[in-house]
Amino acid sequence: MIRNLLLDWSGTLADDLPSVLRAVNGMLGAAGRAELTREEFKARFRLPYTEFFEEMLPGVSLEELQRLYLAHFPHVHEGVELLPHAAEFIRYAAATGRRMVVLSSAPMQHVAAQAQALGVRDAFEVMRCGVIDKRTEIHTLLAELDMQAAETAFIGDMRHDIDAGKAAGVVTIATCTGYESAEVLLTASPDMLVQDLARLPTLLGGLEVRDVGHPVATVGALILNRAGELLLIRTHKWSHRWGIPGGKIKRGESCEQALIREITEETTLKLSNIEFVMVQDCIEPPEFQRSAHFLLLNYVARCQDEAPQVVLNEEAQAFQWLPLADALRVDLNIPTRILINECVRRGLVP
Secondary structure, three states, rough: OEEEEEEOOOOOEEEEEHHHOOOOOOOOOOOOOOOOOHHHHHHHHHHHHHHHHHHHHHHHOOHHHHHHHHHHHHOOOOOEEEOOHHHHHHHHHHHHEEEEEEEEOOOOHHHHHHHOOOOOHHHHHHEEOOOHHHHHHHHHHHHHOOOOHHHHEEOOOOOHHHHHHHHHOOOEEEOOOOOOOHHHOOOOOEEEEEEOOOHHEEEEEEEEOOOOOOOOEEEEEEEEEEOOOOEEEOOOOHOOOOOOEEEEOOOOOOHHHHHHHHHHHHOOOOEEEEEEEEEEEEEEEOOOOOOEEEEEEEEEEEEEEOOOOOOOOOOOEEEEEOHHHHHHOEEEOOHHHHHHHHHHOOOEEE
């Protein structure tokens, strides 16, 4: 049963080939090299892209290649469209409770802006972009997200995507909508080959909503600074509403160990005076990006730092420190509002 979908971006979900070709030809032209036609580019381009550029622009450092590419790329989302059937497939995957993650070699600033402009950014739990070699990164991604290989498929349009999927032991699905032809893709021996994404819902089980497994135990904390202000973060996973930082408990961790690790990863803050508050049984939360059942272990804690510096990871988009009255006026997700109200009732926040 496929519960998790890793998706390439360029050529799998989005048609960015004209913009990519324009950027590459700008780099070649600036170096005095002949530009490539669309067909020449598709015939020669390969991943990892460092191998392609070593052939086309030998001796140029990775940092310089990345700088030149960004400089010659047109407006990050201008002219980029979703490929046929991509929007329908994303809706299908969300409706059937499947987790979706982007694993792409394209720069993060490009993919995130394009996904936002195309109205699909909120569909993805994580976007792991700017990846040079997916064959190594996929292992880290699966471990971080606690995804079982047997329950995961990687959908991509290039042999490198298929090789990465095979390296991780996931189901590999090649789509003929992008940078490599069916004949080329078949040389990588994907588990499935589809003309486009239209047939995948049938292959993955139609519109039946799948059993998404046991409840997931998570930890989170309402964090106060020395001024008594509350830390709130905004994340696409909760429909861009404000909430608290936290995450899943890993096997072998105590709840408090998991809380400290998650807060460090998501904010870099160090906690003190950690106090357990409540458990919330969060079944099919309407604000969450996908079908889910969480057991939310909620804490309240103080920030150790006198002048706390919050550094967010990719899971959140913004943060703010607010007094209690102001915090209650913002667009909070439901579990966070319940936690704050309980802390107020018990006198745990000023």
